[in-house]
Amino acid sequence: xRVRKFxxxxxxxxxxxxxxxxxxxxxxxxxxxxxxxAGVLITHQHFDHVDLQRLPALLEAxxxxxxxxxxxSAPQVSGHGFNVxxxxxxxxxxxxSVPVEVIGRDHxxxxxxxxxxxxxxxxxxxxxxxxxxxxxVPDKEIEVLALPAAAPWAKVSELVDFQRKVAPRxxxxxxxxxxxxxxxxxxxxxxxxPETTTVKVIDGGEPFDF
Numbered sequence: 001x002r003v004r005k006f007x008x009x010x011x012x013x014x015x016x017x018x019x020x021x022x023x024x025x026x027x028x029x030x031x032x033x034x035x036x037x038a039g040v041l042i043t044h045q046h047f048d049h050v051d052l053q054r055l056p057a058l059l060e061a062x063x064x065x066x067x068x069x070x071x072x073s074a075p076q077v078s079g080h081g082f083n084v085x086x087x088x089x090x091x092x093x094x095x096x097s098v099p100v101e102v103i104g105r106d107h108x109x110x111x112x113x114x115x116x117x118x119x120x121x122x123x124x125x126x127x128x129x130x131x132x133x134x135x136x137v138p139d140k141e142i143e144v145l146a147l148p149a150a151a152p153w154a155k156v157s158e159l160v161d162f163q164r165k166v167a168p169r170x171x172x173x174x175x176x177x178x179x180x181x182x183x184x185x186x187x188x189x190x191x192x193x194p195e196t197t198t199v200k201v202i203d204g205g206e207p208f209d210f
Contacts, residue, residue, distance in 0.1 A: 004207045006031045008177040015125040018096040023049040027177040037062040039095035042069035043132025044119040072118040104136035108153040135162040148175040149185040160192045
């Protein structure tokens with residue numbers, strides 16, 4: 001499996017010659033140039049996870065790609081004529097030969113006065129789990145975790161504990177764009193990780209194979 005990060009929460013996952021893009025949001029540059037995508041996965045409706053200005057052009061340039069998203073995001077993309085599938089917790093499907101499982105239902109609570117929206121995480125290729133904006137712990141072993149590093153809905157201690165509960169072999173920090181110095185959060189996640197976990201920062205945009 002090969003992973004490339006386009007900044008913040010956006011990952012390009014390549015498995016078995018299949019390209020899957022996750023959370024192409026407004027804080028993530030460069031993904032609009034991608035071609036040959038088989039699937040685009042959206043965890044939830046917030047603009048830093050789905051950029052509605054650039055997404056239509058991406059899908060037009062990738063006509064074979066199916067857009068998978070949560071129920072809260074679906075109304076925002078309706079009427080464009082794209083291949084759209086609404087998913088919920090427990091759903092399983094294949095993108096070409098790559099299995100994808102949907103895990104999670106709700107966005108983490110930001111504040112009681114802010115309405116909670118749907119949020120689904122995706123387990124891709126039975127290996128990489130992208131939780132979106134939630135701290136959902138899957139009921140199975142996770143090899144690679146896309147680990148939120150900073151968020152208005154989480155303290156550093158909660159993110160450290162999330163990594164410990166999931167206990168992946170490899171953590172890739174995501175969701176760092178709200179920090180001026182994300183290495184501050186990365187240090188906590190690395191220093192307080194489980195003994196069996198490696199934290200790998202791939203913010204430079206280079207493809208990473210594992």
